[in-house]
Amino acid sequence: MKDDLSVVLCGEAGQGIQTVERFLTRVLKFDGFNVYATKEYMSRVRGGFNSTEIRVSSKNVKAFVNRIDILVTLKKGAVNHLKDRVDDHTVILGEASNVDDGYKFIEVPFTKIATEIGDRIFSNTVAVGTLSAIIGVDFKTLEKYLEEFFSRKGKDVVDKNIQAAKRGFEIGEGLVKEGKIKVEIKKDPNVKDDLLIDGASAIGLGAIAGGCNFISSYPMTPSTGILTFLAEHAKEFGIVAEQAEDEISAVNMAIGAWYAGSRAMVTTAGGGFALMVEGMSLAGMIESPLVVNLGQRPAPATGLPTRTEQGDLLFALYSGHGEFPKILLAPGTLEDAFYLTQKAFYFADKFQVPVIILSDQYLVDSYYNISNLEVPKVQPQKFIVETTKDYKRYQLVENGISPRGIPGGEGLVDVDSDEHDESGHITEDLDIRVKMVEKRLKKFDAIRAEIIPPEFIGPKDYQTLVVGWGSTYPMIREAVENVGDKKMAFLYFKQVYPIHPDAKKYLQSAKKRIIIENNATSQFGQLLKLETGIDFDKKILKYNGMPFSVEELISRLKEGR
Amino acid sequence: MDKKIFDMGPIDIAWCPGCGDYGILNAVKQTMAELEIPPERFVIVSGIGQAAKLPHYMKSNFFNGLHGRAIPPATAIKITNPDLVVIAESGDGDIYGEGGNHFLHAMRRNPDITVIVHDNMVYGLTKGQASPTSREGFKTPVQVEGVILKPFNPIAVAIANGASFVARASITDIPGTVKILKAAIQHKGFSLVDLFQPCVTFNKLNTYQWFKDNTYYLEDSYDPHNKVEAFKRALEEDKLPLGIFYVEERKTFEENNMAYEEDKTPLYKRNVDLKKLSNLIDSMRKD
Ligand SMILES: Cc1ncc(C[n+]2csc(CCOP(=O)(O)OP(=O)(O)O)c2C)c(N)n1
Ligand code: SF4
Ligand SMILES: [Mg+2]
Numbered sequence: 001m002k003d004d005l006s007v008v009l010c011g012e013a014g015q016g017i018q019t020v021e022r023f024l025t026r027v028l029k030f031d032g033f034n035v036y037a038t039k040e041y042m043s044r045v046r047g048g049f050n051s052t053e054i055r056v057s058s059k060n061v062k063a064f065v066n067r068i069d070i071l072v073t074l075k076k077g078a079v080n081h082l083k084d085r086v087d088d089h090t091v092i093l094g095e096a097s098n099v100d101d102g103y104k105f106i107e108v109p110f111t112k113i114a115t116e117i118g119d120r121i122f123s124n125t126v127a128v129g130t131l132s133a134i135i136g137v138d139f140k141t142l143e144k145y146l147e148e149f150f151s152r153k154g155k156d157v158v159d160k161n162i163q164a165a166k167r168g169f170e171i172g173e174g175l176v177k178e179g180k181i182k183v184e185i186k187k188d189p190n191v192k193d194d195l196l197i198d199g200a201s202a203i204g205l206g207a208i209a210g211g212c213n214f215i216s217s218y219p220m221t222p223s224t225g226i227l228t229f230l231a232e233h234a235k236e237f238g239i240v241a242e243q244a245e246d247e248i249s250a251v252n253m254a255i256g257a258w259y260a261g262s263r264a265m266v267t268t269a270g271g272g273f274a275l276m277v278e279g280m281s282l283a284g285m286i287e288s289p290l291v292v293n294l295g296q297r298p299a300p301a302t303g304l305p306t307r308t309e310q311g312d313l314l315f316a317l318y319s320g321h322g323e324f325p326k327i328l329l330a331p332g333t334l335e336d337a338f339y340l341t342q343k344a345f346y347f348a349d350k351f352q353v354p355v356i357i358l359s360d361q362y363l364v365d366s367y368y369n370i371s372n373l374e375v376p377k378v379q380p381q382k383f384i385v386e387t388t389k390d391y392k393r394y395q396l397v398e399n400g401i402s403p404r405g406i407p408g409g410e411g412l413v414d415v416d417s418d419e420h421d422e423s424g425h426i427t428e429d430l431d432i433r434v435k436m437v438e439k440r441l442k443k444f445d446a447i448r449a450e451i452i453p454p455e456f457i458g459p460k461d462y463q464t465l466v467v468g469w470g471s472t473y474p475m476i477r478e479a480v481e482n483v484g485d486k487k488m489a490f491l492y493f494k495q496v497y498p499i500h501p502d503a504k505k506y507l508q509s510a511k512k513r514i515i516i517e518n519n520a521t522s523q524f525g526q527l528l529k530l531e532t533g534i535d536f537d538k539k540i541l542k543y544n545g546m547p548f549s550v551e552e553l554i555s556r557l558k559e560g561r
Numbered sequence: 562m563d564k565k566i567f568d569m570g571p572i573d574i575a576w577c578p579g580c581g582d583y584g585i586l587n588a589v590k591q592t593m594a595e596l597e598i599p600p601e602r603f604v605i606v607s608g609i610g611q612a613a614k615l616p617h618y619m620k621s622n623f624f625n626g627l628h629g630r631a632i633p634p635a636t637a638i639k640i641t642n643p644d645l646v647v648i649a650e651s652g653d654g655d656i657y658g659e660g661g662n663h664f665l666h667a668m669r670r671n672p673d674i675t676v677i678v679h680d681n682m683v684y685g686l687t688k689g690q691a692s693p694t695s696r697e698g699f700k701t702p703v704q705v706e707g708v709i710l711k712p713f714n715p716i717a718v719a720i721a722n723g724a725s726f727v728a729r730a731s732i733t734d735i736p737g738t739v740k741i742l743k744a745a746i747q748h749k750g751f752s753l754v755d756l757f758q759p760c761v762t763f764n765k766l767n768t769y770q771w772f773k774d775n776t777y778y779l780e781d782s783y784d785p786h787n788k789v790e791a792f793k794r795a796l797e798e799d800k801l802p803l804g805i806f807y808v809e810e811r812k813t814f815e816e817n818n819m820a821y822e823e824d825k826t827p828l829y830k831r832n833v834d835l836k837k838l839s840n841l842i843d844s845m846r847k848d
Contacts, residue, residue: 026848195845208838213820213828214637233841235819238831240640245666249633252626256606256634259624260641261829282627375839379832406829407604407622408642414616416625417609425617426625 003058003185006065007131010051010082011074013044016124020072021052023128023145029196029369031141032187034060036368040546043221043305049081056135058186062333062368063474066549070134070181072127073098073105091181093130106180113167122164129168134181139169194369199359200225202334203293205373206341207265208237211380212291214264216242216253221305222361223267223295247272251279255288259415261384261406263345267293270312271302277319280354284324286415287394287402287440289348289355293341296360298545307545308361310470310518316356317497317527323437325351325444328497329452330358332473336494337363338373342380343452349383351447352404358496360518362547363471387411392422396435400442444498451500458489465510466557467536468517469493469524472548476516479553488557496524504532514538514557518547564594567619574618575611581758581769582611584732585679586618589650591735592742603646606635608660610652610686612679612758629659636672636814641828643815646746647674654684657693657713664715668724668751672814675745675752678715681760682767689763699766715755717795720788720807725750727791727807731757733772737803744805750813757801779804 007024009017021037028035036055042048053068055061068085071078073094079086080100086092092105095112099105108130114123125146132142142165150158175181197205203226207215217227231241240262244250247268254264268276273294283290296312298304316328327347331337337359344355385403391411395402402422407413414424419436421427457477464487468476473492480490491506493499507513507528515525515536520543525536540556542548567590576582593603600620607613609628616623622645624634635649649656656664656678667676682699684690690703693713700707719727726748730738738756745752757776759769779802785791791807815821820828 193846195842196848197845201845205838205842208833208841209835211833213831213833214641216633216637235822236837236841237834238820238824238826238828240818240820240828244633245662248630249663249666252630252633253637255626256624256637257641257828259634260604260638260645261827262637262641264637278627278630282630286624286626373842375835375842377835379835406642407638407645408601408829410601412600412620412622414621414623414625416617416623417627418625424623426614 002183004061005056005069005135005183005185006067007054007056007070007072008051008068008082008085009054009072009074010049010078012047013041013050014046015074017050017052017074019124020127021054023125023149024054024131025196027128027132027137027142027145028056028135029194030145030192031137032189032191033135033137033185034058034188034191034369035196036061036063036366038064038362038366038547041306049075049078051082056185060369061478063478063550064366064547066551070131072131076100079103106175108171110168114164117160117164117167122160125161125164126168129165130172132165133169133172134176135183135185139166142169190371191369194371195373196367196369197334198225198365198367199334199337199363200365201229202337202373203341203357203359203364204229204233206338207291207345208233209338209376209380210342210345211263211382212265212345213238214240214254214257214262215267216244216250216257216264217267218244218247218250218272220269220272222297222364223269223293225364226267226293247275248278251276251290252282255279255283255286255290258289259406259413263349265291265293267295269295269297270299270315273312273316273319280320280326281322281324282417283354284320284322284326284440285417287352288415289352291344291348292354292356294356294358295364296358298543304545306361308471308518308547309543309545310358310360310472310523311520311543313358313496313523314527316358324440325353325447326497327351327353327355327447328358328495329355330470330494330496331363332470332492332494334368334370335373340494342376345380347447347450349381351443352401353443353447358470360471387413393424394420394422394436394439396422396439399446400439401446448498451498452495453500453502454506455492455494456489456506457492459487461487462489462509463487463511464489464514465506465512466490466514466516467493467524467528468515469496472516472518475548475550475553478550479557482550483554483557493524496527499528499531503528504534507532507534512537514540516540516548516553518542562594562597562599564590567593567600567621569618569620572618575614577762579761580611581681581732581760582615582679584735585756585758586615588732588735588738588742589615589677590619591739592746595739596743596746598646603648604638606631606638606647606649608651608655610655610684612650612652612685613655615650629655630663631655632660632663632667632676635674636667636670639672639674640815640818643673643827648677648746649674650677651679652685652692653678653680653682653694654692657715665718665722668719668722668753670814671723671725671750671811673749675754677742677754677756679758680755681758681764683760683764685760685763696766714795715753716806717792719753720792720795724753724807725809725811726752726805728753728805729755729757729801729803731772731776731803733757733759733769737778741805748808750811776801776803778802779806
């Protein structure tokens with residue numbers, strides 16, 4: 001085989017796929033292997049088919065691939081569930097009773113071995129042992145991991161797990177020896193000390209780094225993980241993490257929190273964001289900072305709750321009645337998820353506007369090893385002024401950004417969702433109305449001066465320019481690098497609104513422009529056209545709820561060339 | 562403290578002459594003066610409606626947010642800065658109708674805020690439709706043949722649902738109202754004051770005289786610590802009792818919150834513990 005392996009585990013919810021995934025990815029990393037994982041699951045707590053892809057490679061990979069090199073089946077029907085991704089080269093491992101008719105497979109009696117050791121529950125560990133041996137893990141690493149993981153449960157549990165791992169490991173070694181599976185993946189000693197985290201944690205850590213000390217949200221996939229991450233660390237970092245009665249409350253709480261001096265965030269999916277839209281408008285009118293994580297999933301309405309999509313870009317862009325500035329960010333990597341979330345707090349506070357982080361199920365649920373997330377050296381800047389007796393919240397200033405005070409000082413801090421005068425009092429004076437509209441919109445100039453530029457990857461003399469945004473980044477990048485076109489470049493946008501002025505220049509210089517999006521109507525393409533006047537020659541779109549795979553992008557990029 | 566310190570000087574007030582809201586403005590100023598709470602030390606959070614305009618008419622910090630949404634920001638403001646006195650003040654439509662869900666759940670959370678509801682049994686600002694507390698039979702341009710819904714009973718709901726201070730007042734008696742408002746603000750926890758307020762323009766049924774004729778004060782011997790008794794009194798309908806129905810000492814949202822368990826510094830003064838963050842990230846290398 002090769003130096004890049006895709007292992008897929010498939011079974012039903014609650015069967016222990018997550019345990020195998022957890023053990024295996026950790027053991028691989030501790031042994032020095034680059035590892036990536038992403039899951040695909042149904043919206044149910046039991047039954048159905050869930051699968052996890054674990055990609056192990058000599059290189060640091062972060063992208064989803066379609067092919068399956070090794071498939072571990074834990075339930076009958078699993079192979080059929082993945083039939084489009086299974087071909088002759090796929091090695092299927094499992095018990096005969098879990099393999100669908102007509103497939104060649106290698107029988108590995110996970111459950112039988114587990115029962116011999118004392119309990120079916122050890123079958124997960126047997127599987128981890130087998131896979132570890134195939135990939136080339138040092139058994140000592142696996143042993144040490146199990147020891148630590150089960151130490152709290154006592155010696156017997158530790159011993160039995162090690163025994164199970166050993167039995168599985170021997171089977172794996174056998175398969176390699178017999179030449180049934182060949183893998184040659186290089187280790188990198190530096191990987192051992194890497195971080196292995198998912199998108200939800202990266203966003204959560206970014207929020208803490210940005211000074212977030214208040215999160216109010218209502219649970220909704222795929223964003224619940226960010227709420228639970230911050231709740232888990234609430235005591236340690238002094239964060240108020242509140243499950244609100246609904247999303248309307250959540251967003252209004254967050255805005256109230258900013259008013260009094262907190263740094264607040266809400267996290268939700270499209271359906272919850274729909275309820276929060278009044279809050280976007282409120283933040284626009286009272287010029288409140290606000291940070292929203294909008295985890296996109298296939299819609300309209302409830303859609304496919306556990307799948308992925310980039311379908312809410314234009315909804316987010318136009319969210320909130322009336323005209324006011326906002327900022328949209330879209331991380332494509334774990335590092336960006338961390339840095340952009342941090343940046344969202346800076347932008348929100350500095351410009352007194354709502355900032356939306358457009359994540360999605362794919363980004364939030366996938367993980368891989370990264371070398372570091374750099375913690376800022378200094379405290380996040382707070383743009384709050386001390387108030388004096390004559391303080392006016394909406395003082396008309398040159399750049400439209402009135403100094404923001406909080407209650408508790410000498411002055412009075414008055415904000416109003418009605419049109420208001422400089423002091424924050426309700427007014428129907430039409431001249432003041434015009435001044436206030438202009439003041440709010442003027443903030444765009446300051447915002448534009450700090451737009452995060454798109455990342456350009458590829459040859460300067462490119463002829464074809466591929467454009468993408470947000471979570472599709474790793475797949476597009478790997479596809480463009482492997483498509484075999486020396487004149488193809490990739491432009492990745494991590495700030496999708498306002499759009500950096502360089503966008504036009506990049507687009508103009510290309511002979512052929514291709515946009516890739518996980519939606520049906522090329523929303524970012526529409527936005528780029530609106531902003532630059534330039535259209536795309538080709539749109540590669542996917543909207544079945546699954547992320548793009550690298551292979552699929554390579555073949556679609558080649559089409560019609 | 563002289564209540565004049567809350568005066569705004571000459572301003573244009575959008576309330577009709579004779580409206581009960583003037584009495585409430587007076588009573589709130591009087592309450593804050595008697596409690597010696599100057600404008601900088603408290604925040605009035607309101608929604609949208611005639612009642613919700615009140616903070617514009619007295620010196621105060623205020624957050625005049627959206628219709629129905631006075632309570633969520635008030636909750637967040639209090640926990641961000643527990644030194645502030647926080648009042649949520651709005652109409653019956655705003656708090657009981659549009660904001661009904663927040664009303665229900667905030668009392669369970671028990672933030673130390675006081676919710677004052679101008680209960681005029683009508684939607685004033687939108688010109689006279691039924692509100693949740695409108696009486697059966699009340700005719701409006703929308704409820705053409707009269708309201709057929711049962712009126713919402715905020716007092717009974719609040720007692721049943723865990724509010725730690727529940728009172729009803731009527732602005733037909735300003736000194737009596739001030740007494741109740743003072744107790745409500747001094748209570749530590751979620752306080753509800755359902756405050757009867759005649760709307761002279763759109764509610765010709767529930768007038769000053771009607772409120773006088775149809776209310777009476779709970780007797781001096783009444784004990785507000787008995788929940789079952791309180792609930793019984795809350796269900797009285799022939800004549801509506803005024804006064805403090807129910808009081809319960811309970812930990813507040815702020816006191817219970819994990820964020821304040823180890824560190825009492827108010828949120829707005831806090832910095833990120835960057836060292837801890839580094840440690841957390843590093844711990845993930847071993848996890
Ligand atoms: C989301 C939303 N829906 C409707 C309105 C229109 N509206 C403004 S105030 C109000 C009701 C006012 O009644 P109440 O809260 O009882 O206050 P009052 O004017 O009687 O003091 C309504 C329906 C609005 N501002 N926002
Ligand atoms: S409409 Fe009614 S509630 Fe509003 S100001 Fe006039 S009298 Fe008062
Ligand atoms: Mg009303």
